Structure formats: structure tokens, C-alpha cells
Amino acid sequence: MREIIRAALVIARRDYAATVFSKAFVLFLLFPLLPVIAGVGFGAMGASQDREALxxxxxxxxxxxxxxxxxxxxxxxxxxxxxxxxxxxxxxxxxxxxxxxxxxxxxxxxxxxxxxxxxxxxxxxxxxxxxxxxxxxxxxxxxxxxxxxxxxxxxxxxxxxxxxxxxxxxxAAGTDRSGRTLIARAGQFLLMFLTMILAGMLLSNMIEEKSSKVIEVLAAAVPVDAIFLGKLFAMLAMSFTGIAVWGGTVLTGLALVAGQLPAVPAPAVGWPLFLVLGLAYFTTLFLLLGALFIGIGGQAASPREVQMMSLPVTMGQMGVLAFASSSLGAPQSAMGIAAALFPWSSPFAMLARAAQGPALWPHLLAIGWQLIWVAVIVRIAAGLFRRSVLKSGGGGWFGRFRRRGMKPAV
CATH class of the missing domain: 3.40.190 (D-Maltodextrin-Binding Protein; domain 2)
Known part of the structure; x- marks a missing residue:
């Protein structure tokens, strides 16, 4: 196990340096300017759900x-x-x-x-x-x-x-309630956006290296599990780098226009703890999605197959966000408890709870629960990745399924 961890750290440092110190990553950091438009659309979609609360x-x-x-x-x-x-x-x-x-x-x-x-x-x-x-x-x-x-x-x-x-x-409490509802919804959207674009970047890097046979070269030198963990850790570190750059830019902009902004009520747990919990929930959600995407990428032999296989995961994540948002303002309801227990919706539901309620013990339980599922999903995805790499070039089960389905009739 120690050998796998050591090799995984070597792979992580390699991937991190190769990605962060590249022109493509600089362009990638500029990409989040686009979500401003998406955020406006998301706000319009959620307006009907917020009317009762506001x-x-x-x-x-x-x-x-x-x-x-x-x-x-x-x-x-x-x-x-x-x-x-x-x-x-x-x-x-x-x-x-x-x-x-x-x-x-x-x-x-x-x-x-x-x-x-x-x-x-x-x-x-x-x-x-x-x-x-x-x-x-x-x-x-x-x-x-x-x-x-x-x-x-x-x-x-x-x-x-x-x-x-x-x-x-x-x-007044009603003003706080309205503002915290908006903070909860904005936090959920930001969490989904960051995890989807950063996990998607992980998937693109993985399929590129697999198509260029880099994965097979690495597999000949280090354990396959180390490759899986190394890529997952490297992308998590790259995600933190991107979040630090974007967050620093946003805070700088807010400091410049602080006097012109309306007063915004703080989340129920306070801004410092809300940001810490947001980072913790991003980490668990990214590990869950990242492990799935690496496992999916290992089964595909071409970018087209990656798109076909990752689309259900992407659409499912949007459904999970809608599921967590539907319980906004009612965390003790049956739907709110279900959203907090389901691994992929739990980070969204609990981040909204941090904005609307001051209790801290539910977050400790939720983070522990999510870490258990991270260990389970990483283990399953690592097994899929190991089998696909060792089969080397077969395209995984998805490629074999497509080839069987495309055989001409005799």
C-alpha cells in the first residue's frame, strides 16, 4: 500500500506540473467568465421556486x-x-x-x-x-x-x-431568510458548475493519454491503482489551484466595489465556516464524480465513446441538483433527509443547510457519510480502471459491446 501511495504521489506531481504550467490551463482559468450568463439563466429557472420563500x-x-x-x-x-x-x-x-x-x-x-x-x-x-x-x-x-x-x-x-x-x-428575520435562500441556491449552482467543468477536464486528460498510449507506458512502470489515484489527486490539486485563482479574483473585485453593493446577510453558520464547508463538500463531490469519470474513461477507446458514456452522468448530476434544490427551506422533510443521505445530492443539500441553519453537527455526520461513499466509489472505479488498462486497447466493455452490435448480418 505504501508503494502505491508513493507512486500515486509521483504521478500526481507529474500531472499537476504538466497541466498547470501550460497555456491551455491559463485559457481554462479564463473560461469561468461564461457562467455569469448561465447563472442568470439558473436564477430565472429558480425564481418560481423562490417566490414563496421571498x-x-x-x-x-x-x-x-x-x-x-x-x-x-x-x-x-x-x-x-x-x-x-x-x-x-x-x-x-x-x-x-x-x-x-x-x-x-x-x-x-x-x-x-x-x-x-x-x-x-x-x-x-x-x-x-x-x-x-x-x-x-x-x-x-x-x-x-x-x-x-x-x-x-x-x-x-x-x-x-x-x-x-x-x-x-x-x-428582520424575513430579510435574512430571503437572502440566505439566495445564498443557498447560488452555492448549489457554484458547487455543480465547479465539479462538472473540473471533473470534465479530468476525463479529457485521461482519454488523451489513453489514446496516445501514455497509460500503457505508465502501467508498465507503476501499479495501475497508483495511476488511478495519482490522476485523481492531481486533478483535485489542480481544482484547488483554479478555485484559489477564481476566488481571489472575485474577492478582489468585491473589495473594489464594496461600497456600492447592497448589504447581504451572512449564512447561518457565518461566512468563514460556510466557505470551509463549501470546500469540504466540493472535495467529496469531486472525488465521487472524478472517480466515476476515470472509470468511464477507462472503458472508452475514443472521445466519441467518452461523450456517449459521460452524458448520462452529466444529466444525472443536473437531476441530482434539482432533487437537492427541491428540498430547499425544508431540510427536515422526507425529501430533505433523502437528499442529505443520497451520496451525490448530499453535498448540495448540506451546503444549502449551512446557509439556512446554524447547527454544525449535521455537517460532521454528512462529511463522514460522504467520505465512506468516496472510499466505496473509488474502490469500484479503480477496479474498472485496472481491468480496462490491463486489457490495453480493447476499448473496454463499451467498445466490445459496440463492435458486437455493429457486426453485419449474414
Whole structure:
């Protein structure tokens, strides 16, 4: 085993130096400028799923009669303007000290993304929330209150016309919830993009060396398992190099325009730990996909066969991303637990959980679970790779299958 590890490190250093110090790798580092367009498209695709999470809610602390008047006015306006023209109104009965109740609603959102709290009824309306939350719903709430006053005027009770008093606070849970939903979705997309392009690069390098008989030359000098592990480790190191370059560029750009950017809420676990977990989940996902791609590349004899065999894996990975995204915001549901347990969707689901929840112990369990599957998949893929290399030139089972299928009928 020690000999295999030592030989694998030699192969890894060879592949890393040959790839990183090449013109092609420099062009490869420039390639991620294109995902900006893909990211816009991904955001549009996920917009329909995010509407429920991002639709603001305003909690209304009022006595039953006042709450009924405000709710009725809001319902009439929604009938005319549409279901999403106004924020949702959540009626809450007074419970103890008003300031304490307002703070509690803004702190946890009541589980429903409250961005502001309305108190004071129709006579002394006060809207408390974050500046951004008040700015997004203040005009709509004023419209609802004016409509409620007009309905009272029809009953002969005309309260004085008053303006809504705005009371901004530092932060509201609904604003954080919306921002963290976006962070979770963006993190999932970035994780998929990085793993797919970097694992695809591994597959291209492998098939190029196999077609030029470099694999057979290496197999004559070192164990085949060492070739497999060496290429996997080399590509992981190249991936870290690319991520360091891209990440440094992004951080530099953000530092230059920091004063012009809107405030973004931090992930639930904090930015430093979120980035560390993101790197850990990228590593496990890359090892799972990289091992599969090397095993696939070992079965193919031409780039065309590689494309035909890797396409199901690529499409399956997009399906896995959709599976993990569907449980966004509901990690304790049956689908959320299933996404966290399935090896290929687990990194996506757990990265989203890091953005939305502060608990750390699920990540320790998830990383351990993923490492177990990495060991299993690497062992299986290494066996496939070993058999295909030792058969040397037969094109693997896929090539033999195609040749049998292409025999002319007699």
C-alpha cells in the first residue's frame, strides 16, 4: 500500500506540473467568465421556486375587530391587484408587552419570514422592521390601511387620517431568510458548475493519454491503482489551484466595489465556516464524480465513446441538483433527509443547510457519510480502471459491446 501511495504521489506531481504550467490551463482559468450568463439563466429557472420563500410577510398585532378590518381590506385589494401585489398579512393577537412581542416576531419570523410588524391599529399605525423590509412593504401597508379607513367611513365611523410611522431596526428575520435562500441556491449552482467543468477536464486528460498510449507506458512502470489515484489527486490539486485563482479574483473585485453593493446577510453558520464547508463538500463531490469519470474513461477507446458514456452522468448530476434544490427551506422533510443521505445530492443539500441553519453537527455526520461513499466509489472505479488498462486497447466493455452490435448480418 505504501508503494502505491508513493507512486500515486509521483504521478500526481507529474500531472499537476504538466497541466498547470501550460497555456491551455491559463485559457481554462479564463473560461469561468461564461457562467455569469448561465447563472442568470439558473436564477430565472429558480425564481418560481423562490417566490414563496421571498414573498414578504407583515405581522399585524391588533385586537380582533381591528385585525378583521385590516384583513378584509387587504383581501379586497388582492382581489383587484392580484395575489402577489401585496405582502402577506399575518394577524397576531396582542401577547404581553408590545415591544417584546415585536422583537420576538422579527427575531424568528414566526417561521414565516416576517419582514416587518404593524402595531397601533388604524389610529396610530407603526411599522417596525429592517430598513429594506420597511421600504419594500411600507407603501403597500399604507394602501391597505387607507382602504380599511374608507370601509369604516361607509359604516359612519371615520377615524382621523394618519401616516404610518416607520420604526427601522437593524435586521428582520424575513430579510435574512430571503437572502440566505439566495445564498443557498447560488452555492448549489457554484458547487455543480465547479465539479462538472473540473471533473470534465479530468476525463479529457485521461482519454488523451489513453489514446496516445501514455497509460500503457505508465502501467508498465507503476501499479495501475497508483495511476488511478495519482490522476485523481492531481486533478483535485489542480481544482484547488483554479478555485484559489477564481476566488481571489472575485474577492478582489468585491473589495473594489464594496461600497456600492447592497448589504447581504451572512449564512447561518457565518461566512468563514460556510466557505470551509463549501470546500469540504466540493472535495467529496469531486472525488465521487472524478472517480466515476476515470472509470468511464477507462472503458472508452475514443472521445466519441467518452461523450456517449459521460452524458448520462452529466444529466444525472443536473437531476441530482434539482432533487437537492427541491428540498430547499425544508431540510427536515422526507425529501430533505433523502437528499442529505443520497451520496451525490448530499453535498448540495448540506451546503444549502449551512446557509439556512446554524447547527454544525449535521455537517460532521454528512462529511463522514460522504467520505465512506468516496472510499466505496473509488474502490469500484479503480477496479474498472485496472481491468480496462490491463486489457490495453480493447476499448473496454463499451467498445466490445459496440463492435458486437455493429457486426453485419449474414
Amino acid at each position: 414573498h414578504p410577510t407583515v405581522a399585524v398585532i391588533a385586537a380582533p375587530e381591528t385585525a378583521a378590518a385590516i384583513g378584509h381590506a387587504g383581501a379586497r385589494l388582492i382581489e383587484r391587484l392580484g395575489p402577489r401585489a401585496l405582502p402577506r398579512l399575518r394577524m397576531v393577537m396582542p401577547d404581553g408587552a408590545e415591544a417584546v412581542q415585536v422583537k420576538r416576531l422579527l427575531a424568528d419570523g414566526g417561521g414565516r419570514g416576517v419582514v416587518a410588524v404593524l402595531t397601533g391599529g388604524l389610529d396610530r399605525p407603526t411599522l417596525t422592521g429592517s430598513r429594506g423590509g420597511i421600504g419594500s412593504v411600507g407603501g403597500d401597508i399604507g394602501l391597505v390601511l387607507d382602504s380599511a379607513r374608507q370601509m369604516r367611513a361607509l359604516d359612519g365611523r371615520v377615524p382621523p387620517v394618519v401616516d404610518v410611522v416607520e420604526r427601522p431596526v437593524d435586521r
